[in-house]
Amino acid sequence: MSLSDPILMSRILTGLTLFVHINLAAIGVGLPVMMALAEWRGIRTGDPHYILLARRWARGFVISVAVGVVTGTAIGLQLSLLWPNFMRIAGRAIALPMFMETFAFFIEAIFLGIYLYTWDRFKNKYLHLMLLIPTAIGSTSSAYFITSMNAFMNMPQGFTLKDGIFTDVKPLVAMFNPATPTKVSHVIASSYTVSACLLVAIAAFSLLKGRGHVYFKKALKLAVVSSFVFAVATAVIGDFSGKFLAKYQPEKLAAAEWHFDTREQAPLIYGGILDKNNEVKYAIKIPYALSILAGSSPNTKVIGLNEFPKENIPPLSIHYMFDLKVTNGVMLILIPFIYMLRKRIPGMRGAVPKWLLVLLVALAPLAFVAVELGWFFAEIGRQPWIVRGYMRVSEGATTSPNVSWMLLLFVLLYLVLCVSCLKVLGKMFRNKSVEEELQELYPGGERTS
Amino acid sequence: MSYEIIGITVLWTFLYGYLIVASIDFGAGFFSFYSVLTGHKNKVHWVIQRYLSPVWEVTNVFLIFFEIGLIGFFPDSAYYYGTALLVPGSIVIILLAVRAVYYAYNTYGISNNGNLVYMALYGATGLLIPAALSTVLALSEGGIIEERAGHVVLKWAIFFSNPYTWSVILLALVSVLYISAMFLSYYAHKAGDKTAFEILRGYALIWSGPTILASVFAFFQINRQNPEHFQNMLHSAWMFIASLVCYLGAVYLVWRKRHLGWSFILVMLQFAFAWYGYGRSHLPYVLYKYVNIYQNFTNESMATALLAAFLAGFLLLVPSLVLLMRLFLFNARYIRGNSPKRGS
Numbered sequence: 001m002s003l004s005d006p007i008l009m010s011r012i013l014t015g016l017t018l019f020v021h022i023n024l025a026a027i028g029v030g031l032p033v034m035m036a037l038a039e040w041r042g043i044r045t046g047d048p049h050y051i052l053l054a055r056r057w058a059r060g061f062v063i064s065v066a067v068g069v070v071t072g073t074a075i076g077l078q079l080s081l082l083w084p085n086f087m088r089i090a091g092r093a094i095a096l097p098m099f100m101e102t103f104a105f106f107i108e109a110i111f112l113g114i115y116l117y118t119w120d121r122f123k124n125k126y127l128h129l130m131l132l133i134p135t136a137i138g139s140t141s142s143a144y145f146i147t148s149m150n151a152f153m154n155m156p157q158g159f160t161l162k163d164g165i166f167t168d169v170k171p172l173v174a175m176f177n178p179a180t181p182t183k184v185s186h187v188i189a190s191s192y193t194v195s196a197c198l199l200v201a202i203a204a205f206s207l208l209k210g211r212g213h214v215y216f217k218k219a220l221k222l223a224v225v226s227s228f229v230f231a232v233a234t235a236v237i238g239d240f241s242g243k244f245l246a247k248y249q250p251e252k253l254a255a256a257e258w259h260f261d262t263r264e265q266a267p268l269i270y271g272g273i274l275d276k277n278n279e280v281k282y283a284i285k286i287p288y289a290l291s292i293l294a295g296s297s298p299n300t301k302v303i304g305l306n307e308f309p310k311e312n313i314p315p316l317s318i319h320y321m322f323d324l325k326v327t328n329g330v331m332l333i334l335i336p337f338i339y340m341l342r343k344r345i346p347g348m349r350g351a352v353p354k355w356l357l358v359l360l361v362a363l364a365p366l367a368f369v370a371v372e373l374g375w376f377f378a379e380i381g382r383q384p385w386i387v388r389g390y391m392r393v394s395e396g397a398t399t400s401p402n403v404s405w406m407l408l409l410f411v412l413l414y415l416v417l418c419v420s421c422l423k424v425l426g427k428m429f430r431n432k433s434v435e436e437e438l439q440e441l442y443p444g445g446e447r448t449s
Numbered sequence: 450m451s452y453e454i455i456g457i458t459v460l461w462t463f464l465y466g467y468l469i470v471a472s473i474d475f476g477a478g479f480f481s482f483y484s485v486l487t488g489h490k491n492k493v494h495w496v497i498q499r500y501l502s503p504v505w506e507v508t509n510v511f512l513i514f515f516e517i518g519l520i521g522f523f524p525d526s527a528y529y530y531g532t533a534l535l536v537p538g539s540i541v542i543i544l545l546a547v548r549a550v551y552y553a554y555n556t557y558g559i560s561n562n563g564n565l566v567y568m569a570l571y572g573a574t575g576l577l578i579p580a581a582l583s584t585v586l587a588l589s590e591g592g593i594i595e596e597r598a599g600h601v602v603l604k605w606a607i608f609f610s611n612p613y614t615w616s617v618i619l620l621a622l623v624s625v626l627y628i629s630a631m632f633l634s635y636y637a638h639k640a641g642d643k644t645a646f647e648i649l650r651g652y653a654l655i656w657s658g659p660t661i662l663a664s665v666f667a668f669f670q671i672n673r674q675n676p677e678h679f680q681n682m683l684h685s686a687w688m689f690i691a692s693l694v695c696y697l698g699a700v701y702l703v704w705r706k707r708h709l710g711w712s713f714i715l716v717m718l719q720f721a722f723a724w725y726g727y728g729r730s731h732l733p734y735v736l737y738k739y740v741n742i743y744q745n746f747t748n749e750s751m752a753t754a755l756l757a758a759f760l761a762g763f764l765l766l767v768p769s770l771v772l773l774m775r776l777f778l779f780n781a782r783y784i785r786g787n788s789p790k791r792g793s
Contacts, residue, residue, distance in 0.1 A: 059557060062553060062557045063553055063554070063557060065506070065553075066506075066549055066550050066552070066553030066554075067550055067553075069506055069509055069549060070545065070546040070549050070550055071546075072513075073509055073512070073513060073542065073545055073546070074542045074546065076513045076516065076517065077513075077516060077538055077541075077542050078539075078542070080516065080520055080527045080530070080531035080538075081531050081534060081535045081538045081539065082531075082535070083531075084527050084528045084529075084530075084531030084532045084601075085528060087520050087524065087527035087528075087531060088524045088525055088527045088528040088531075089524070091520045091521060091524035091527055091747070092524050092747050092748055092751060093751070095517070095520060095521030095522075095524070095747065095751055095755060096521070096751065096754045096755060096758060098517045098520075098521065099517055099518060099521050099755055099758055099759070100758050100762065101517075102510060102513050102514045102517050102518075103514075103758070103761075103762035103765065103766065105510055105513070106507070106510045106514070106762075106766055106769070107765060107766070107769055109506035109507045109509075109510055110507055110769045110770065110772075110773050111769065112506065113504060113505075113506055113507065113773065114772065114773060114776055117776075117777065118776065134769070166748075167748065168748075168750075169748050169750050169751050170750060171750060171751050171754040172754070398531065398532050398535060399532060399600050399601070400532055400535040400536075402535055402536050403535065405536075406535065406536065406539045409539060409540075409543060410539070410543075413543050413546060413547075417546065417550055420550070420554065421550070424554045428557070
């Protein structure tokens with residue numbers, strides 16, 4: 001590892017920016033949906049608690065959007081600054097989704113701005129709520145477009161490579177490649193999940209701290225049920241992604257599962273370590289599970305790593321990322337499930353005990369870690385390619401010798417941004433308690449239903 | 450018109466949009482901070498905040514739109530500009546980041562009084578960003594970015610010792626303050642805020658002189674930097690004269706305190722004439738002698754797809770922007786502050 005190697009440094013810097021950005025991007029995609037849910041319930045039932053919920057979520061959301069816009073701008077520009085050769089060549093095939101993403105972002109930015117400043121401005125309360133529809137469509141479709149570009153890098157098609165230049169480009173074919181459906185839906189579903197989990201954690205944390213107001217209980221219920229639904233959807237789509245990998249990107253799945261010999265009835269390996277001879281040790285083996293994951297039948301033949309030339313195999317460490325991500329995903333379904341079943345569990349009598357609240361708080365870190373690991377797995381699993389099968393990472397990077405300095409600068413920037421963001425968010429909500437805000441909003445005393 | 454011309458016109462128009470919106474934004478940040486320092490805070494601060502709050506996110510998108518569009522239509526520009534601009538580009542990203550984030554913290558996060566450090570950051574970056582961004586215009590004239598043995602290099606010594614670089618920076622600085630003050634005078638006038646209007650009108654008149662001087666200075670520096678471009682500019686001389694006429698009209702109206710809406714439209718026309726005149730005479734080069742809109746254009750199918758996407762996006766974008774403006778810029782009740790100011 002050398003500090004003056006622009007390729008390595010570019011990889012680290014891009015990875016770092018995305019590492020920060022995807023947290024905020026996931027919240028950006030998911031939270032408008034949650035805000036809409038709360039506001040809709042509030043208007044429909046006339047319950048001011050839900051309206052306040054939407055308001056408080058929206059206020060926190062603005063801060064995360066501000067930082068998200070910034071890191072998004074950074075990655076948008078860094079693509080050209082750090083990977084000029086990649087953009088020069090691949091830009092001929094994939095400029096379309098990137099271009100469309102900026103439009104989606106425009107729409108989101110405009111309507112979010114309007115939403116935030118028009119509480120109480122319309123007589124018909126549904127009008128205000130409707131502003132969230134273009135906001136959510138904007139954020140979700142921007143996730144759609146940008147992920148389809150990433151899908152292209154995994155599953156390039158819609159062009160011919162001639163003398164190092166993409167010719168005969170069919171932009172729509174490139175955009176709607178086989179990786180797009182699973183990748184995009186997985187990203188969107190997991191963004192919704194992360195956002196719901198974050199809100200679960202906030203509500204559960206307040207209850208743990210002894211703030212017993214019914215507002216928090218309602219918040220908790222709404223968020224937990226949503227997170228359960230979204231997490232199940234994410235898992236189902238994750239299963240489709242496994243089948244996709246088996247068919248189109250078998251080396252990634254094989255590397256994730258340490259699956260060396262092509263065979264039927266392949267077992268799924270959980271945990272463990274690899275010794276020098278690539279023998280798996282101390283792992284839990286689930287018979288047939290990999291074949292089932294790959295093709296819904298224990299007799300599916302799963303292609304092994306030995307079929308691929310060594311220089312085209314992704315790092316085998318992605319196994320751990322895959323395992324951990326799936327583990328987290330399972331927890332994201334289990335914990336909300338326990339909460340939802342609590343009335344039937346003997347001894348609980350419908351109350352939410354402390355240990356369950358602690359578990360619910362844990363949903364947020366679990367979900368964020370799962371998202372990060374999922375991206376690590378997807379991106380590192382594509383190595384050594386930047387455009388799989390066509391362009392290696394080393395061919396796409398900048399030749400500028402200054403990347404390490406920029407890396408240092410950005411590390412500092414992101415540290416400052418993240419720390420200050422958390423501080424401001426914390427302060428914002430401590431400054432005004434829910435009770436005070438309800439007083440301000442509904443001075444005549446609250447009417448709850 | 451050929452695809453190449455349509456493509457570059459679309460991009461140039463978005464950059465023009467950014468020039469106007471961002472100038473208002475950048476200048477407003479500076480004035481907002483300046484008003485605190487000079488004790489005028491309570492007189493102009495709220496007018497500025499009320500304008501900025503709903504639009505701050507939108508500004509950034511114009512810039513990204515241009516960048517992505519440029520690479521989409523002219524992928525080779527990614528190679529030259531991308532490699533050469535790593536350091537200045539990264540610095541711009543950092544400045545933009547600091548600015549946007551601390552604005553949001555100050556507006557939504559902290560108590561109503563605001564935080565002087567945040568405002569200082571906001572004001573200072575408001576001047577540094579346009580200065581940094583404008584240097585790309587200097588680079589595009591050629592002679593500073595070079596390709597040697599398959600490597601793109603930016604010649605820093607030439608870059609900094611070049612009077613044209615400095616003339617562009619100077620022009621960016623003063624026009625940001627000028628455009629912003631002209632707009633805010635109009636906005637304050639509409640809000641019926643006499644004190645704020647008087648102060649902002651003062652700023653507008655003060656900055657109008659340097660703006661025209663800097664323009665003339667930059668105009669003649671192009672001759673030294675790139676005589677070919679300068680000759681082309683002379684062919685479109687009428688555009689620059691029209692720009693000057695609009696400038697005179699705009700300043701006259703502000704001075705007489707009349708028709709401030711028209712005055713700002715004249716400011717927009719002033720910059721539009723100069724901007725399109727400059728852009729038109731720069732053609733066919735995006736980067737002098739290296740990136741040519743005809744030779745370095747993307748393939749035809751991508752070009753058609755991008756233009757189709759642009760058209761569809763534009764049909765969504767324009768009504769949304771109109772809605773934003775009607776709700777906030779041209780809504781008398783909102784401007785006067787009768788409507789609730791915040792999302793809280």
